[in-house]
Amino acid sequence: AELANIKDAGVINIGVLIDFPPYGIMNENNEPDGYDATVAKMFADDIGVELNLIPVTGPNRIPYLLSGQVDVLVSSLAITPARAEQVDFSNPYAAIRIGIMAEADLDISSADDLDGVSVAVARASGQDATITEIAPEGTVIRRFDDDVSAVQALLSGQVQAIGASNTVMAQIRHVAPGQFDEKFTLNQFRLAIAVTPDAPELLAYANAFLARVTESGALNEVHMQWLDEPLPDFTE
Amino acid sequence: MSSQPVPTVQLAPELAIEMTQIEKWYGAFQVLHGVDLTVAAGERIVICGPSGSGKSTLIRCINQLEAIQKGSIKVNGTVLDKNAKTVPLDIGMVFQQFNLFPHMTVLENCVLGPVKALKVSKEEATQTAREYLKRVRIPEQADKYPAQLSGGQQQRVAIARALCMRPRIMLFDEPTSALDPEMVKEVLDTMIDLAQDGMTMICVTHEMGFARAVADRVIFMDHGQIVEENSPELFFGNPQHERTKNFLGQIA
Amino acid sequence: MSSQPVPTVQLAPELAIEMTQIEKWYGAFQVLHGVDLTVAAGERIVICGPSGSGKSTLIRCINQLEAIQKGSIKVNGTVLDKNAKTVPLDIGMVFQQFNLFPHMTVLENCVLGPVKALKVSKEEATQTAREYLKRVRIPEQADKYPAQLSGGQQQRVAIARALCMRPRIMLFDEPTSALDPEMVKEVLDTMIDLAQDGMTMICVTHEMGFARAVADRVIFMDHGQIVEENSPELFFGNPQHERTKNFLGQIA
Amino acid sequence: MIREFGPNEIIYITLAIRYTILLSLIAFAGGAVGGLIIALMRVSQNKYRRWFAVAFIRVFQGTPLLMQLFLAYFGMAILGFPIDPWTAASFALILHAAAFLGEIWRGCIEAVPSGQHEAARVVGLGYVNRMRHVVLPQAMRIALGPTTGFLVQLIKATSLASIIGFTELTRAGQIISNATFQPFMVISLVAALYFVLCWPLSKLASNMEHKFNQATTR
Amino acid sequence: MYDFNFAPVFDSFGSLLVGAWLTVQMSCIAMVVGLILSIFGAVGKTSGPKPVRIAINVYIEVIRNTPFLIQLYFFFFALPALGLRLGPNQAALLALVVNFGAYGTEIMRAGVASVGHGNIEAAKTVGLNFFQTLRYVILKPAMRAVYPALTSQFIYLMLASSVVSVISATDLAAAGNDLQSQTFASFEVYIVITAMYFAMSLAFSGVFALIGKYAFSYPVNR
Ligand SMILES: Nc1ncnc2c1ncn2[C@@H]1O[C@H](COP(=O)(O)OP(=O)(O)OP(=O)(O)O)[C@@H](O)[C@H]1O
Ligand SMILES: Nc1ncnc2c1ncn2[C@@H]1O[C@H](COP(=O)(O)OP(=O)(O)OP(=O)(O)O)[C@@H](O)[C@H]1O
Ligand SMILES: [Mg+2]
Numbered sequence A: 001a002e003l004a005n006i007k008d009a010g011v012i013n014i015g016v017l018i019d020f021p022p023y024g025i026m027n028e029n030n031e032p033d034g035y036d037a038t039v040a041k042m043f044a045d046d047i048g049v050e051l052n053l054i055p056v057t058g059p060n061r062i063p064y065l066l067s068g069q070v071d072v073l074v075s076s077l078a079i080t081p082a083r084a085e086q087v088d089f090s091n092p093y094a095a096i097r098i099g100i101m102a103e104a105d106l107d108i109s110s111a112d113d114l115d116g117v118s119v120a121v122a123r124a125s126g127q128d129a130t131i132t133e134i135a136p137e138g139t140v141i142r143r144f145d146d147d148v149s150a151v152q153a154l155l156s157g158q159v160q161a162i163g164a165s166n167t168v169m170a171q172i173r174h175v176a177p178g179q180f181d182e183k184f185t186l187n188q189f190r191l192a193i194a195v196t197p198d199a200p201e202l203l204a205y206a207n208a209f210l211a212r213v214t215e216s217g218a219l220n221e222v223h224m225q226w227l228d229e230p231l232p233d234f235t236e
Numbered sequence B, C: 001m002s003s004q005p006v007p008t009v010q011l012a013p014e015l016a017i018e019m020t021q022i023e024k025w026y027g028a029f030q031v032l033h034g035v036d037l038t039v040a041a042g043e044r045i046v047i048c049g050p051s052g053s054g055k056s057t058l059i060r061c062i063n064q065l066e067a068i069q070k071g072s073i074k075v076n077g078t079v080l081d082k083n084a085k086t087v088p089l090d091i092g093m094v095f096q097q098f099n100l101f102p103h104m105t106v107l108e109n110c111v112l113g114p115v116k117a118l119k120v121s122k123e124e125a126t127q128t129a130r131e132y133l134k135r136v137r138i139p140e141q142a143d144k145y146p147a148q149l150s151g152g153q154q155q156r157v158a159i160a161r162a163l164c165m166r167p168r169i170m171l172f173d174e175p176t177s178a179l180d181p182e183m184v185k186e187v188l189d190t191m192i193d194l195a196q197d198g199m200t201m202i203c204v205t206h207e208m209g210f211a212r213a214v215a216d217r218v219i220f221m222d223h224g225q226i227v228e229e230n231s232p233e234l235f236f237g238n239p240q241h242e243r244t245k246n247f248l249g250q251i252a
Numbered sequence D: 001m002i003r004e005f006g007p008n009e010i011i012y013i014t015l016a017i018r019y020t021i022l023l024s025l026i027a028f029a030g031g032a033v034g035g036l037i038i039a040l041m042r043v044s045q046n047k048y049r050r051w052f053a054v055a056f057i058r059v060f061q062g063t064p065l066l067m068q069l070f071l072a073y074f075g076m077a078i079l080g081f082p083i084d085p086w087t088a089a090s091f092a093l094i095l096h097a098a099a100f101l102g103e104i105w106r107g108c109i110e111a112v113p114s115g116q117h118e119a120a121r122v123v124g125l126g127y128v129n130r131m132r133h134v135v136l137p138q139a140m141r142i143a144l145g146p147t148t149g150f151l152v153q154l155i156k157a158t159s160l161a162s163i164i165g166f167t168e169l170t171r172a173g174q175i176i177s178n179a180t181f182q183p184f185m186v187i188s189l190v191a192a193l194y195f196v197l198c199w200p201l202s203k204l205a206s207n208m209e210h211k212f213n214q215a216t217t218r
Numbered sequence E: 001m002y003d004f005n006f007a008p009v010f011d012s013f014g015s016l017l018v019g020a021w022l023t024v025q026m027s028c029i030a031m032v033v034g035l036i037l038s039i040f041g042a043v044g045k046t047s048g049p050k051p052v053r054i055a056i057n058v059y060i061e062v063i064r065n066t067p068f069l070i071q072l073y074f075f076f077f078a079l080p081a082l083g084l085r086l087g088p089n090q091a092a093l094l095a096l097v098v099n100f101g102a103y104g105t106e107i108m109r110a111g112v113a114s115v116g117h118g119n120i121e122a123a124k125t126v127g128l129n130f131f132q133t134l135r136y137v138i139l140k141p142a143m144r145a146v147y148p149a150l151t152s153q154f155i156y157l158m159l160a161s162s163v164v165s166v167i168s169a170t171d172l173a174a175a176g177n178d179l180q181s182q183t184f185a186s187f188e189v190y191i192v193i194t195a196m197y198f199a200m201s202l203a204f205s206g207v208f209a210l211i212g213k214y215a216f217s218y219p220v221n222r
């Protein structure tokens, strides 16, 4: 919906993930929370409307946006050219690094080494897109509905490797210390707010909002709170 | 009321059923070939004949359970509408397989028609039902379910249920052939009893004892036609047609 | 071969069936109360009696369809094992409801037992089956399915199927009571025909004509006991027991 | 950031059962009404009604419920009729249930012997009275078993509503397993909860079928 | 209003066909194997010794009262811990077999029960043993009696198999999901695969009607 409609309605529907810690989680009160939700909150306050957080999943978040069930996605959506044909991206508000993690004794160091290796990814994620693009013909890509299933496939030995974000890789190290290590970095993704293509004013507003909170340091503070590190520099 | 004409005394016996040139097909198969049958009020008719000869079909046509393709049927002077969806209410019917409603008690079976179709009050219908159950000699079974009764008792409930509609004509389709030998007698006794009341009765049966005892006329059907028609004495004593002789020879 | 003893000529008539003090319960309900019955080879017995008196149960015990709790049964001189899971192969049985296999043609029905149980070759079994079908006068129905036959024809197939096993004893449980009057005759004729062959036959039936024509002995059962036992002439002409008289009065 | 799998998580998953139950109830209540209509149309004398019923049953039995849910929610919205998830889920589940129940009940209505219809006509009952007093009560007895059996399938099928954002039992399990990385604990709990919900119904269904069989085989 | 654009879907239609073919294969194998399982299950449950009956009952109750999705997770993620590692398609197939077996057992049991006791007694009187009776006398009429129930359970199974993509099996729904994540043309993809499922269930209904007509076409009374 366009900015004016949102202001008229007095409420904004924002889609967030709840199964992608720490960007999107379900908190102790069983409400959506995390870095994305906090940014969404700031955004709604900035417009001056009430916030309605709607949990979405990786595979269904774009249908949610395109069908108008949410006005905006702040759901760790990575900017990719294919997606940019469907939705409009704002300037980035976070960045994520995705890499390949595999059994410690597996000898791989680049995409070419993935030949003959089975790799789990979360379907419709940035790592899915990247691996599909760069992995050699012989790579067996196993797509699961979410990160936890992909991780489970790795832990249970159903796959040899996983394509995942740095935060997910941290969790793997936590549950299975020493068993797996990160082999190489696949890609850097910049995460952005997404709106439908027919809402240029909303998009412009989102960019202005991000500029403001970056300038004031508020966004950095939130990033520190959830990720324990400062907001990366997106200009590079 | 007084303006209505006083009914004239009828000279000829009133006709209960008049069937003229009935033809009936199941798809391409013709079951009835131009059957004519006239039944006077109060007359008692037995129909017999080999299996598949069209006996059931004939009596099912009388109460509109089957549509006919040609000919006409008059019941108590009124021509039946070929497209009618309901059956004539003054005809009662008793089936070979009883067809009692298994989810209702005997009394409920008897009361359903009068209350829903004749709009009789529940009390009145119940009272009538109890009378007829007494009549068929099972008043004490009123609150049982059909499955709790013997075959003979079930068939007597079916008769009572039909009577509760106070029909002027009763049709019976082999009412005893689904029964054990011992129970046949119970049901036949009930029917003979009814016959004494002067009710119009058409009965498909092979029970010669019954035919001899109550029938005014016996009709023999074969291949969808009435082949022979006579008083019971002459019919059994001196059958005319070869086919009838054969048939009687076999069921004896 | 020559070392085996030469079979001795039997002086007393060979016994086909010897039942001694049979007792049978269904749960707590006793159906048979110490029944004794001896049938000579070639003898033809008719069993009658009211519904529920245990007629079916008695003959089902003979071919092990029901287990007995007390007493013993000898068939052709061999004592039946109470725990056997299979039925004795030299006893054929014809049921009231025919029980033909609906998914097989008439011929397949007849051939199944001989081929699978007796290990006869398919050709031989087929030939035998065709002979018996001729015998029961329906050779032309061999390739039809049971549902395409009349009741009388179905029952004759059932008889042929039993005969194909070449049994020495045939049991019939009310083989005609599920039939239309006309078809009863067909089946009875077939059975009378078989009786002329000298096959041992035990038949539960209420067909007096049949009993008169072929039975060597008529047995009347009531409440799980054999009440009366006599030649057909004496049984029908001069019944001894009150219960028998009553019963005959009602089925007549 | 990893949550422990503790009492809070167990409560969260267990409470999600209310959506499963609510969705099942909606589907069943709506499906019962729709199914009765479809069943009656399916046995109707009027051939257009029969055709409609057949087409309806074919379509909704012939496509996955998952796709029906997706198209009802997102599809309606992109066609310009945005609807909330409750409406969409109710729509899809009710149509799904109506198709299945319609087909089950048609069989039960047809299982009532034609002699019953005839006897009812002979005592003068019209269509409505015949259905209401004679046919449907008997069909209902036959239907109880298979209907309860279908209800069990329906309860499990409501898990597909998570695709349009319902945090019912299955989805709650996924969320917690994502947060705790303890999928086995979560799956066992979810399976146990479904079992607790469904098993009594299955038992009921088989008991009733058993009873009915005994009643009909004398 | 949304602009429908089916071009990317039809460009990759081949991948959907590959997925559909796998769905057909898995469903058919699951049906055949599951049916054999059902027949033995039904016989075991009707006339097996008590421990067998109890085991079959537990199997049926557990499978029928838990979601298929959870059964899938179990076969894919938990079986490796027990030493059996199956690929995603194999695990999906096994789950389908086990699932169909449970429903099929109950259906076949009704079929076996519908074969008149008289027929079984008649089989005894012509000397057939237990297995011969089962094979020659019971099986065909039993299958005929429950054929509609079996075929609709099969269609239900085929449609339910659309969730096997959660364990990365590569069926039609998975092919659709992958295509969707590449093109983001979600609605177009969903519409097309829904139509494909519909076509498959119609085709199967047709095939079953044909099989029924030839395999179970003997005439019956009434
Ligand atoms: N619904 C039907 N469709 C086609 N043919 C039928 C139908 N009902 C009866 N018939 C045929 O019509 C003929 C007459 O049937 P009907 O039931 O009237 O015979 P019936 O004289 O009553 O025989 P029975 O003594 O066996 O009851 C039979 O050949 C039968 O096969
Ligand atoms: N499986 C069973 N369980 C309990 N009681 C049974 C069973 N089978 C038969 N009975 C009872 O055993 C008694 C004898 O039955 P049986 O069938 O032998 O009688 P019958 O003389 O053949 O009667 P009919 O002429 O009706 O065939 C009956 O009272 C019947 O109710
Ligand atoms: Mg008739």
Ligand SMILES: [Mg+2]
Binding pocket: C055, C056, C057, C173, C174
């Ligand atoms: Mg008997």
